[in-house]
Amino acid sequence: MDRATAAAPEQEPEPRREAIRVENLHKSFGSLEVLKGVDLTAQQGDVVAIIGGSGSGKSTMLRCINFLETPSSGKIVIGGEEVAMRADGSPANQKQIERIRTKLAMVFQQFNLWTHRTLLENVIEVPVHVLKMPKPQAIERARELLARVGLGGKEDTFPAYLSGGQQQRAAIARALAVDPSAMLFDEPTSALDPELVGEVLTVIRDLAAEGRTMLLVTHEMKFAREVANHVVYLYQGRIEEQGPPAEVFGNPQSERLKQFLSSVG
Amino acid sequence: MTGLLEILGLGASAELLSLSGWGGNLLRGLANSLQIAFGAFGLGLVIGLFGAYGKLYGGKVTRDLLAIYTTVIRAVPELVLILILYYVGSDIINQISEAMGGGRVEINGVAAGIWVLGVVQGAYATEVLRGAIQAVPTGQIEAAKSYGMPAIMIMRRVTIPAMMSFAVPGLANLWLIATKDTALLAVVGFNELTLETRQAASSTRAYFTFFLAAGFLYLMVTLCSGAVFARIEKWARRGQPSLKEGSA
Numbered sequence: 466m467d468r469a470t471a472a473a474p475e476q477e478p479e480p481r482r483e484a485i486r487v488e489n490l491h492k493s494f495g496s497l498e499v500l501k502g503v504d505l506t507a508q509q510g511d512v513v514a515i516i517g518g519s520g521s522g523k524s525t526m527l528r529c530i531n532f533l534e535t536p537s538s539g540k541i542v543i544g545g546e547e548v549a550m551r552a553d554g555s556p557a558n559q560k561q562i563e564r565i566r567t568k569l570a571m572v573f574q575q576f577n578l579w580t581h582r583t584l585l586e587n588v589i590e591v592p593v594h595v596l597k598m599p600k601p602q603a604i605e606r607a608r609e610l611l612a613r614v615g616l617g618g619k620e621d622t623f624p625a626y627l628s629g630g631q632q633q634r635a636a637i638a639r640a641l642a643v644d645p646s647a648m649l650f651d652e653p654t655s656a657l658d659p660e661l662v663g664e665v666l667t668v669i670r671d672l673a674a675e676g677r678t679m680l681l682v683t684h685e686m687k688f689a690r691e692v693a694n695h696v697v698y699l700y701q702g703r704i705e706e707q708g709p710p711a712e713v714f715g716n717p718q719s720e721r722l723k724q725f726l727s728s729v730g
Numbered sequence: 731m732t733g734l735l736e737i738l739g740l741g742a743s744a745e746l747l748s749l750s751g752w753g754g755n756l757l758r759g760l761a762n763s764l765q766i767a768f769g770a771f772g773l774g775l776v777i778g779l780f781g782a783y784g785k786l787y788g789g790k791v792t793r794d795l796l797a798i799y800t801t802v803i804r805a806v807p808e809l810v811l812i813l814i815l816y817y818v819g820s821d822i823i824n825q826i827s828e829a830m831g832g833g834r835v836e837i838n839g840v841a842a843g844i845w846v847l848g849v850v851q852g853a854y855a856t857e858v859l860r861g862a863i864q865a866v867p868t869g870q871i872e873a874a875k876s877y878g879m880p881a882i883m884i885m886r887r888v889t890i891p892a893m894m895s896f897a898v899p900g901l902a903n904l905w906l907i908a909t910k911d912t913a914l915l916a917v918v919g920f921n922e923l924t925l926e927t928r929q930a931a932s933s934t935r936a937y938f939t940f941f942l943a944a945g946f947l948y949l950m951v952t953l954c955s956g957a958v959f960a961r962i963e964k965w966a967r968r969g970q971p972s973l974k975e976g977s978a
Contacts, residue, residue: 531876559880567878577869581891581969591877594887623969643877 481508483545484647484678485530490539492525492554492702499525501702502539507647507695510676514683514693514710518725521699523682524574527649530680531569532562544568544646567595570640574652576632578624584611584635585620588642596643603642610638614668630661637668647678655684686729690714698722743939752930752940759926760947763912766843766922771908773848775901778855783885785860796856803853809914815846816918839920847911851904858900862893894966902959909951923947 485507492500499522507513515523528534530541536554540547543565549557556562578587588607592598598606611620614634624632633653640648653669654662666688673679673692683689689696689710696713698706698721706713706722717723747753781800784792803811820837827835866889874888913924927944931937 533872533876563878563880565878566876569876571873571876573869573873573876575869577867577873579870579873579888579892581894583969590887591879594883595878625969625971639877 481510483507483542484509484511485544485680486540486542487526487530488540488542490526490529490541491537492522492529492534493537499702500529500536503699503702503704505697505704507678507680509646509678511695512673512677512679512681512693513695513697514681514689515697515699516683516686516689516725517699517705520701522702523699524651526699527571527651527680527682530649531566531571532556533571567591567643568646569649570643570645570647571649571651572633572636572640572653574655576624576629576636576656578632578636578639580624583621583623584616584627584638587624587635588639591639592642607638607642610641611635613641614638615664628661629657630664633657633661633665634668637665637672641672647680648672650679650681650683652682652684684729686714686726698725700725743936746930746934746936746939747943752934753943755926755930756923756940756943756947759921759923760951762840762920763909763922763924764951765840766847766912766915766920767905767908769840769844770847770851770911771905773844774851774855774904774908777848777852778859779890781852781856782859782863785856786863800853800856803850804857808850808911809917811850812846812914813917815849816842819845839915842918843912843915843920843922846915847908850911851908854904854907855901858904859893859897862897862900863889865896866892895963895970898959898963898966902955902963905955905959906952909955910948 483506485505487503487505490500490503490505491498499520503522503526505513505526515526517523525534529536529539530543532541532548535556536550538554541550542548546561546565548565549561551557578584579590582590585604585607588610589600589603592603592606593600608617608620611617614637616631616635616638619627619631619635624635627635637653650669654665657665662685666685669679669681670688670692681689681693691710693710696707696710697704698713698719700719700721706717706719713722714726717726745751747756781796785796785800788796806814819842820835823837824834827833870888870892871884874884879887912922915922916925916928919925923944927940931940934940
C-alpha cells in the first residue's frame with residue numbers, strides 16, 4: 466500500500482493537483498458486495514491502470530466514479546470537490562453530478578456512440594448542447610479531433626458503417642471534445658477484434674504521453690505496463706496490490722497477483 | 731372524358747359526385763375526418779409519450795393509474811368508448827357551465843372528436859412508445875448520462891430520436907386506425923366522411939355510387955399516408971444499415 470505514495474515520480478517539480486480521490490468505496494448489488502472498501506487517488510497527469518480478474522469489481526469501481534453506478538457508501542472527490550451523497554449513496558445534488566460528469570469523459574467497452582448521429586454530430590453533441598459552445602467552433606474542433614484519431618474524412622459517416630476500432634477511436638474523439646480533466650476508460654479494447662486493438666491503443670498511448678489524467682480498466686497487461694505510471698490490482702472488491710508498473714508486473718508480492726499475471730500471460 | 735362516362739353508363743354517377751352536387755359534401759366530410767384524425771393522433775402521441783415515460787419511470791401510483799387507463803381503453807370497443815366519452819364529456823362540461831351560472835354549451839364537434847379519439851389513441855400510443863423506449867440500447871442513454879446531460883435533454887436528444895425507428899411502424903398503424911375510427915363518430919352525429927356519405931346515399935338512393943366513392947377516398951388517404959410514413963421511417967432509421975443485403 467505504501468508503494469502508492471512512492472509512485473509519484475520526481476521529474477515533476479511543481480506539486481500536482483489531485484484529480485480523482487476515492488475513499489472507502491463500497492458497492493453492493495442486492496446481497497452481492499462487489500466493492501468492499503476501495504481507496505484510490507489519481508493526481509493530475511497520472512495514468513492509473515486498473516487490472517483484475519472478471520468480477521473483481523474494476524468496471525464497477527470506474528462506473529461509481531461518475532455515478533453511472535450508485536455507490537453504497539464511501540466518498541468520491543473530483544478535482545478537489547466532494548460529490549454530495551445521500552445516505553444510500555445516490556447523488557444528493559443532480560446538478561452537481563451533471564457538472565462533474567462533464568469533466569470526466571468516459572470511453573465504453575461497447576463504444577456507445579449515438580447511432581442516429583454521424584461521427585461529427587456525435588463529437589459536437591456534448592460541447593454544443595451541454596457545454597453551450599458555439600456550433601461553428603465545436604465543428605472545427607470536432608474535425609481536428611476526428612483527424613487526430615485518424616478519422617479525417619469520416620465526419621459524415623454513421624457509426625454502424627465503421628469497424629469497431631474506428632468506432633472506439635470516434636468515441637475517444639467524443640471524449641476529448643469536452644476537454645475533460647480526467648478520462649475513464651472501461652475496457653476500451655475488450656470488444657474489438659484482435660487486429661483492431663492496436664489502433665485504439667495507439668491513440669490512448671498518445672493521450673497518456675501528452676499528460677492526460679486517465680483511469681484505465683484493461684485486460685491488456687503489456688499495454689498497462691507500458692503507459693501507466695500506477696497499477697492497481699483488484700481482487701474480489703479489494704485492492705490487493707498497487708504500485709508502479711515495473712514493481713507490480715516485475716515483482717508481484719501477493720500470491721493472487723502472481724497467479725493472475727501468470728494466467729493472463 | 732364525359733363521352734367515356736356516357737358509354738360506360740356512369741354519366742348519372744359523375745353528376746351525383748360532382749363538386750356542385752354531393753361530391754362537395756363528401757370532400758367536406760373528408761376534410762373533417764382528416765382534421766380529427768390529425769388532432770387525435772397528435773393528442774394520442776402526447777398522451778402516449780407521457781404515458782410511456784410514466785409507465786417506465788413513474789412511481790407506483792402513476793404506474794397503476796396508467797395500467798388502468800391502457801387496460802380499460804384497450805378492452806372496451808371503440809364505439810362504446812366514443813359513446814361514453816362523448817356523452818360523459820359533454821355532460822360534465824354542461825354541468826360545470828351550469829354550476830358556474832352559464833347556460834348549456836354547444837359542444838364543438840371537431841374538438842369533441844379529437845378529445846374522444848385522442849384518449850383512445852393515447853392508450854395504444856403509450857404501449858407502442860413504451861416498447862420503443864425499452865428497445866433503445868442502454869449504452870446510448872448511459873453515454874448521454876456519463877457526459878452530464880440532464881434527464882430532459884437525454885429524452886429529447888437521445889432517447890426519442892433513438893426510439894423513433896422502433897416506434898414508427900406502430901405509429902403508422904395508429905394513424906391509419908385514427909383515420910378510420912373517425913367514421914365511428916357518425917354515431918354521435920358528427921359530419922365526417924361516413925355520415926356525409928350516408929346522407930348523400932339515402933337522399934339520392936345511389937348507395938353504391940356514394941359508398942364506393944367514400945371507400946375510394948379512404949383508400950387514397952391510406953395510400954398517401956403510406957408514402958409519407960415510408961419517408962418518415964427512412965429518416966428515423968438513418969444511420970442503420972438496411973436489413974436487405976446489397977442496399978446501403
